[in-house]
Amino acid sequence: MLSEKVKEEIRGLFKKYRTKRSACMAAMQAVQREVGHLTEEDMREVAEMLGINPVRVHEVGAFYTMYNVQRPVGRYHIQVCTNLSCSLLGAEHIVNVIERRLGIKVGQTTPDNKFTLSTVQCLGSCGTAPMMQINDDYHEDLTEERVVEILDGLE
């Protein structure tokens, strides 16, 4: 069930677009910001509000890696870019460092539900590769030390 707050936020979004359905991405983000991921029920409700079939919402969710469709994530979702530029500058090593530090593999969540680790395609920050995104923030020019420091610094 979407909270009243999220629904209100989605209704507010409608003013920004010419058609309701155009608010799809922003609406999904609003839902995800609150619960971290999108359930089947969430997609149905968003679709209902937008006046479209839920498959439209799922399409968008399945296309962009930033949406966690039917996939609960920890409080911090770490997305490491492993596309070309980042890989050339050591993305694989960065992934290994995180895996070792958190004791999980790519795709997993720590038992305390704090971290989820994913690898993603280019996040458009090639100039500062290697890089990762944690929730809404970019962390660039990563080194092993920087990564450990960032992870340890998170509440």
Added chain:
Amino acid sequence: MGDRETGVVTLKVNGKEITVREGTLILDAAREAGCHIPTFCYQATLSGVGSCRMCLVEIEGQRKLQPSCVTPVMSGMEVKTESESVISARQAMLEFLLSNHALDCPVCDKGGECELQNMVYTYGPRKGRYAEVKIRHHEKDYVLSPVIVKNSNRCVQCMRCVRVCGEVVGRGVLGAIGRGAHQEETSFLRSYLDCDHDGMCIEVCPVGCFMRRPYRYRARPWDLRGSRTVCPYCATGCRMTIEERDGEVVRSIAREGEGFNDKMLCARGRFGYDILNSGGEERLTTPLIKKNGMFEPVSWEKALSIIREQFTKADPRRLGGIASAALTNEELYLFQRLVREVLGSGNIDSTSRWDAATTGAFIFATGITGGGVSIYDCMEAETVFVVGGQVSEENPVTDYIIRYVSDSSRKSVLVASTRAMKLDTSAELSLRHLPGRLGALFNGLVLTLYEDNQERLEGIKEIGVLKGRTVTDLAAECGVSEADLRALCARLESSGSISMVVGTDLLRFREGISGLRLLGDALRALGKVLKILPVLDRCNQRGAWDMGVHPLFGPDYRKVERAGLGCDGMLDQAMDGAMDALYVVGEDVVNMYPDRTFAEEALSRVGFLVVQDVSLTDTARMAHLVLPGAYPGEKEGTFTNQEGRVQHISRLLEPPGQARVDLEIIEAVGSSIVHGFSDGTPQTVFDEIRREVSMYRDAAFSGGSPDGWLVKKSARRLEGFELIEEKKVSLDADPEHPYFLVTGNHIFLSGSLSRRSGILNELVREAVVEISEEAAGELGVIDGQTVSVSGRGFDATYSVRIRKGTPREVVFIAENFEDKAANRFYKRGDVVPRVKITA
């Protein structure tokens, strides 16, 4: 660039020079030049996506190959469709597609007619180099609906299914989930579909992903024998081919280029074919005679001699015939000759639902006598005004054509209806008016036009009847806001060309016809190019009228000397015990007449009732004599659809047992009374029609264009279509029964024929009442819940279907459920019965 002024472009394709319209796609230009380019994702009726890259061509001067299905021609272009690089690109694309394809052709239903198979055979590499593990979306095929089964491992990701579902059907319940090779076209989380079940996704899928469930593992295309026919389920009149194996019809299919509807069919057309197999106990296979209340088989000779005896001894004024508008033109023509010439009676009708004077006025107001109008020509207009019916459900393919043409050409579609409908989403403006208030709506539009253009409309004297009325009170009368009414009018006023798509509500509610005529006159007086497309439900309704199966006019709308009785009048006379004999062919009067009790009572008083049908309908049960007729797939002839398009149907099967083709029966009945009545072959009767009905003078019986043939304007002066006096439909408050009952055809059913289709009945398992969201709220009911609906004199339980956007007070029950027939809610003369709903 060159030919700007002329709007044409000259280019070369494989060295051959051709000239085409500006904006033409290279693909179409090449096809015009006789060069075939293979495609997967391209489909003429869908938006271009250019995703499969099968259609790549080389353009002189451009380094990269270009997708011809999304690239428009330019003057002076030199296109090569068979160069070395094109051929190798095609091979590479096919190799790429096959790299993740299941390659399970031996067990795939599509084998033998698969576009991928054919393509690889023609253009493909003989070997693939991909050695990695293939992506599999799932192990077992999964069921998506009672009629659809899915295998995603064969997908070529052309997105035709997704596009057709959104752009043509207007449902948008399919999506492309995931990316790249992982992308799967399916429903939301592969869940069971609640959709229109038309199978358009199946028809457009080039491979074996979307499959017909009832056809599964039933046949290979080369095992099938087919015959071209026309769908019998509504007057859209879609062309289709029905195909049988070992005497059993296993599918019906619509193919591109074989009819005006290309691949389009709705659920009824695509899945209702199994009526042809419903032999068994349902099907009548011998004439039956009633003895002591029980039916007994009787020979044809005996049956005919009884008919001759009864028909000849009856007083012609106490005789009559009703023939269903689902018979062929030849049958209907011969039927009216039988009734008029042989029996000497003028009492004849082709419907039991509508009153004869009303249909006469409707025919004239919609311009049916003026010749055929193609729906595609209608769609050329700037504005398309859909009014007086529920096109999306009653005539689904008409809805598809309106949707895809208007969405792709940005036409403005206006809708005015009593209930919400699928077409609303394509409409610029969509109004809900009260049932039985089309007259007020049309008059409101006329008055608004008049306010703005008094001088130009002064000549139309009928506008005088609106003296003293105001737009405000007319808007209030039809339950539309004045602002909306004016907005609708403004849209009409600002368009140079308008097409009106007019449904059968005018007939059901017996009103709005003079309003329609007046509006038409006003728009024409303002210089608008106006076309009207009548939207009819019975497949050959227009043909039935053209053939003169009507008490007020004969073939070619020739006014009859003495008007006979329509169904209404005949039942009245029967009620008075003054009908000696009645011959009913294919019409289920009991289930269709708006007051079932009255119809039953009246029919029971007919001296001698003969019913000819394919199965023992409720009407047939009342007969003294029953004759076994045939389905459309068992006969040859022509149908005329709502556009006035004459299409030939051919015979696939023989009628079972002693059942006979209706034409032969009518001929036999006639000949038993008058020797040499007719030789009764479809071709000779059609020739007679061409001589007698000027609108058909140039029509060809068979052959000719796959799109059929549009009837011409009648060569004679037409008279006798006086406007009827319209009574104002009462919508007075009835606190006991707060809802207005509206009836019509269900999206999966039409008439009584469809009720015999096992597949269609699986799509509608129970009788449904459709109510508004507000009513559901008031009653505290949810979708699927059972409620009881009670009128003044009948009540029954129905499953609830909530329809968003329908006005609070309107509820709908389809006319197709015999056991809970909607016509039981009507008392004779009722137009809008009032009902109460209890949870």
